[in-house]
Amino acid sequence: MTRHHRRAAILSIGDELTLGQTLNTNSKWLAERLLEAGVVTIEHVTIPDDVDVQAATLSRLAGAADLVIVSGGLGPTADDLTRAALARACNEALVEDHIALAQVEAWFGSRGREMPDINRVQALRPARATSIQNLHGTAPGLFATLPGGADAFCLPGPPGEMFPMFEAAVVPRLRPVKGLVVKTATVHCFGIGESEIAMRLGTLMDRGANPLVGTTASGGVVSCRVRFEGEATEAEAIAAVKRVTERVRESVSPFAFSESDPSVAKAVVQRLAANGQSLGVVESCTGGRLGAMITDVAGSSKVFVGGLLTYSNEMKTRLAGVDPALLAEGGPGAVSPAVARAMAVGGLERLGCDHCLAITGIAGPGGAVPAVGDRAPKPVGLVYIAHAERGEECRVRAFKMFGDRHSIREWSAKAALMMIWLSPAAPATMLREIIG
Amino acid sequence: MTRHHRRAAILSIGDELTLGQTLNTNSKWLAERLLEAGVVTIEHVTIPDDVDVQAATLSRLAGAADLVIVSGGLGPTADDLTRAALARACNEALVEDHIALAQVEAWFGSRGREMPDINRVQALRPARATSIQNLHGTAPGLFATLPGGADAFCLPGPPGEMFPMFEAAVVPRLRPVKGLVVKTATVHCFGIGESEIAMRLGTLMDRGANPLVGTTASGGVVSCRVRFEGEATEAEAIAAVKRVTERVRESVSPFAFSESDPSVAKAVVQRLAANGQSLGVVESCTGGRLGAMITDVAGSSKVFVGGLLTYSNEMKTRLAGVDPALLAEGGPGAVSPAVARAMAVGGLERLGCDHCLAITGIAGPGGAVPAVGDRAPKPVGLVYIAHAERGEECRVRAFKMFGDRHSIREWSAKAALMMIWLSPAAPATMLREIIG
Numbered sequence: 096m097t098r099h100h101r102r103a104a105i106l107s108i109g110d111e112l113t114l115g116q117t118l119n120t121n122s123k124w125l126a127e128r129l130l131e132a133g134v135v136t137i138e139h140v141t142i143p144d145d146v147d148v149q150a151a152t153l154s155r156l157a158g159a160a161d162l163v164i165v166s167g168g169l170g171p172t173a174d175d176l177t178r179a180a181l182a183r184a185c186n187e188a189l190v191e192d193h194i195a196l197a198q199v200e201a202w203f204g205s206r207g208r209e210m211p212d213i214n215r216v217q218a219l220r221p222a223r224a225t226s227i228q229n230l231h232g233t234a235p236g237l238f239a240t241l242p243g244g245a246d247a248f249c250l251p252g253p254p255g256e257m258f259p260m261f262e263a264a265v266v267p268r269l270r271p272v273k274g275l276v277v278k279t280a281t282v283h284c285f286g287i288g289e290s291e292i293a294m295r296l297g298t299l300m301d302r303g304a305n306p307l308v309g310t311t312a313s314g315g316v317v318s319c320r321v322r323f324e325g326e327a328t329e330a331e332a333i334a335a336v337k338r339v340t341e342r343v344r345e346s347v348s349p350f351a352f353s354e355s356d357p358s359v360a361k362a363v364v365q366r367l368a369a370n371g372q373s374l375g376v377v378e379s380c381t382g383g384r385l386g387a388m389i390t391d392v393a394g395s396s397k398v399f400v401g402g403l404l405t406y407s408n409e410m411k412t413r414l415a416g417v418d419p420a421l422l423a424e425g426g427p428g429a430v431s432p433a434v435a436r437a438m439a440v441g442g443l444e445r446l447g448c449d450h451c452l453a454i455t456g457i458a459g460p461g462g463a464v465p466a467v468g469d470r471a472p473k474p475v476g477l478v479y480i481a482h483a484e485r486g487e488e489c490r491v492r493a494f495k496m497f498g499d500r501h502s503i504r505e506w507s508a509k510a511a512l513m514m515i516w517l518s519p520a521a522p523a524t525m526l527r528e529i530i531g
Numbered sequence: 532m533t534r535h536h537r538r539a540a541i542l543s544i545g546d547e548l549t550l551g552q553t554l555n556t557n558s559k560w561l562a563e564r565l566l567e568a569g570v571v572t573i574e575h576v577t578i579p580d581d582v583d584v585q586a587a588t589l590s591r592l593a594g595a596a597d598l599v600i601v602s603g604g605l606g607p608t609a610d611d612l613t614r615a616a617l618a619r620a621c622n623e624a625l626v627e628d629h630i631a632l633a634q635v636e637a638w639f640g641s642r643g644r645e646m647p648d649i650n651r652v653q654a655l656r657p658a659r660a661t662s663i664q665n666l667h668g669t670a671p672g673l674f675a676t677l678p679g680g681a682d683a684f685c686l687p688g689p690p691g692e693m694f695p696m697f698e699a700a701v702v703p704r705l706r707p708v709k710g711l712v713v714k715t716a717t718v719h720c721f722g723i724g725e726s727e728i729a730m731r732l733g734t735l736m737d738r739g740a741n742p743l744v745g746t747t748a749s750g751g752v753v754s755c756r757v758r759f760e761g762e763a764t765e766a767e768a769i770a771a772v773k774r775v776t777e778r779v780r781e782s783v784s785p786f787a788f789s790e791s792d793p794s795v796a797k798a799v800v801q802r803l804a805a806n807g808q809s810l811g812v813v814e815s816c817t818g819g820r821l822g823a824m825i826t827d828v829a830g831s832s833k834v835f836v837g838g839l840l841t842y843s844n845e846m847k848t849r850l851a852g853v854d855p856a857l858l859a860e861g862g863p864g865a866v867s868p869a870v871a872r873a874m875a876v877g878g879l880e881r882l883g884c885d886h887c888l889a890i891t892g893i894a895g896p897g898g899a900v901p902a903v904g905d906r907a908p909k910p911v912g913l914v915y916i917a918h919a920e921r922g923e924e925c926r927v928r929a930f931k932m933f934g935d936r937h938s939i940r941e942w943s944a945k946a947a948l949m950m951i952w953l954s955p956a957a958p959a960t961m962l963r964e965i966i967g
Contacts, residue, residue: 109747111747112575113572113574113575114562114563114566114758115558115559115561115563115565115566115572116563116747117747118556118559119558119559119575122555122577123548123551123553123554123555126549126550127552130550130551135550137549138549138578139549139555139576140574140576140577141575144738148573171725171729172726172729172736173738174736174745211726211730213730214726231934233726253749255934255938309547309552311553376840380826382822382827383812383818383819383820383823383824383840384819384822384826384827386820386822386823386840387817387818387819387822387823387940388819389819390816390817390819390842391937393895393896393936395842396842396843396898399843400843400846401839401840401841401846402839403837403850404819404822404839404840405837406826406831406836406837407832407835407837409836409883410836413883414839445849446846447845458826459829461829461830462832500827500829504823504827
């Protein structure tokens with residue numbers, strides 16, 4: 096009789112984590128994925144590279160939960176002790192797994208290198224455990240049922256290896272409690288704050304509601320999460336989530352851009368591709384961040400032609416054809432609606448595209464311009480964004496972004512994309528002017 | 532006789548954390564600040580809003596550590612249970628603190644509002660505990676010495692309230708072990724794998740060593756961390772860390788680029804700024820990622836002039852002046868050493884800078900070119916990077932990056948910067964050809 100995975104614990108390993116040198120993002124990701132699969136996480140623990148502590152913690156968590164997900168400590172070096180700790184928690188010796196060894200050797204072979212001796216330890220596993228192939232790195236994962244009956248999965252620490260191994264090897268082996276159904280949906284928005292969204296959602300966010308609606312904000316994108324959890328049929332759960340998601344969508348209109356992916360760029364690329372339209376960029380303070388965001392979308396070459404990084408004033412004139420008088424003493428200056436417009440219009444012409452986005456602003460920490468005479472000051476976070484579209488009036492918007500250099504650049508790039516997103520359906524003026 | 536704070540534990544409270552809806556950044560921040568103060572964190576734990584679990588965990592951690600820092604659960608609502616849990620761990624009742632109550636009332640008063648009744652519970656504390664004023668929110672903190680002698684500080688969860696309360700009320704009451712000194716240093720490298728670094732470091736990584744050396748990899752950057760922890764004078768500890776750091780630096784030469792910041796871009800910008808040289812970029816598959824990485828460095832405008840995003844073939848010719856014959860049927864094609872060179876040389880000319888980096892490659896998932904006749908295939912991850920420098924021969928390197936689209940683009944941008952970093956000291960051929 097196999098035990099269900101009602102409650103999970105997440106154990107992260109590494110001195111760099113306990114000492115605060117590295118931010119732990121694995122635990123959040125794992126808890127989120129487990130919940131989507133119907134398994135509730137009851138504890139996250141982070142401990143150092145210490146085999147005694149690792150073995151004792153593993154045993155303690157196996158007593159409290161039905162499933163323990165461990166990440167980290169599977170590398171080839173002397174401070175990678177998860178294999179030994181799992182063996183100790185199982186009261187077993189480590190043995191070499193021949194298939195795992197062949198896989199580690201093949202990983203190096205595919206890169207034209209021989210496996211260094213040091214990596215041989217990565218093929219060790221406790222006698223009862225199963226090795227899990229790692230397609231994205233050298234460290235195999237491990238699976239074992241511990242004394243007492245809880246299941247443990249040990250996964251590599253780097254997210255690029257851990258995420259795909261979790262999807263491929265852990266998800267199919269999860270056994271959520273029968274009858275308990277968890278269904279979720281998400282509506283991603285940009286250009287509206289979390290508290291305004293909370294006011295618009297009203298009683299939909301009540302703590303006792305099922306489906307329950309919660310919001311989280313990351314990088315300026317507010318994601319409204321809908322979660323049903325209870326005893327119901329699949330169909331009932333899906334219908335309940337659908338009904339509430341519909342209400343959320345109406346409440347946050349027109350700022351919702353996706354229900355599958357928090358990338359504004361992806362939503363814009365998909366729409367332009369469907370319309371057969373092309374896109375170019377002219378960037379000053381974002382210095383390539385907007386182009387990078389667009390080309391991070393696989394298949395963006397169908398839409399994105401290229402761009403001009405006009406970081407210096409000279410490049411604004413030389414590459415985008417901005418009138419030097421606008422940039423000269425006494426003119427409006429590089430951070431102005433006139434220069435944003437000239438960049439976008441110049442880019443549309445020189446790049447030969449259907450849409451061109453231009454961004455000029457002050458990302459900080461330096462660069463703020465004090466008031467001079469009757470001229471308004473230009474504070475850090477002041478950003479002008481222009482959207483030129485073939486055959487349309489060029490739209491220019493002023494924003495005041497709050498936050499550090501990184502956030503100001505990130506939000507500027509997303510606000511630019513959102514100007515395209517909103518342009519057919521709603522006036523760009525609906526975008527909140529103040530972000531942060 | 533007062534007990535020293537040799538070891539600390541960090542306890543975070545909240546369903547939104549255990550379920551993975553919110554990323555926990557408090558624990559990392561606290562561990563980092565504690566280490567700076569000479570207190571080593573041995574465990575981080577995150578648990579739900581459940582008073583029984585909170586009280587039991589607090590007692591367990593008080594047995595393992597000399598100091599427990601709790602964050603979260605001090606709000607005014609029904610799911611804020613840290614006050615009750617602390618009382619239970621102290622075996623005491625909650626009493627109302629009149630000064631704390633006056634402070635909560637004053638906080639509302641300063642905003643022109645009356646205190647809602649619901650906030651009155653925030654002035655409760657276990658009889659033995661001390662309330663800590665919160666200047667940035669309504670929730671007072673709590674301090675108590677638990678049965679057994681460990682000290683506990685309970686702080687509010689929002690970072691904007693927690694950070695200043697920690698600085699004002701916790702730091703002055705820390706009692707690190709007299710004579711116990713913790714000193715750390717880090718050497719950041721790029722272009723060499725973690726296992727090769729481990730082989731080069733050899734016995735320096737022995738687990739018993741003090742200073743202890745460990746490595747962590749993130750985004751292709753391998754960071755070698757040196758940590759001394761022991762009874763010594765400040766000067767002895769600094770000398771020990773310096774001596775070992777020197778050996779680490781020699782071992783990983785020439786791939787070390789910084790001992791303060793894991794950004795290759797920052798190291799390159801600082802060196803070029805010191806030399807009074809300027810930098811431009813011509814990007815194809817990275818689509819702006821390299822420019823964004825450079826301009827993420829505050830003050831990069833001293834060095835970075837701008838760039839050309841030549842995502843389509845047409846833009847390679849139009850913007851960077853690449854000979855169309857190179858891109859036409861029968862030519863070497865967009866992903867080739869000849870085109871990388873033409874992009875870099877064209878960029879150097881058109882942007883008028885001292886250094887120009889050009890990147891062309893296949894980031895995937897699509898775009899791979901099969902072998903045709905006697906022409907080699909072009910797989911996903913094949914990337915050519917060229918570094919043109921005024922008055923020097925243009926250097927071109929082929930790379931085979933492994934990983935997903937995001938990693939290939941990230942590593943390509945860093946490898947390009949590393950080509951500049953290595954160019955005066957070592958031949959660019961020392962950069963590992965295969966990354967991932």
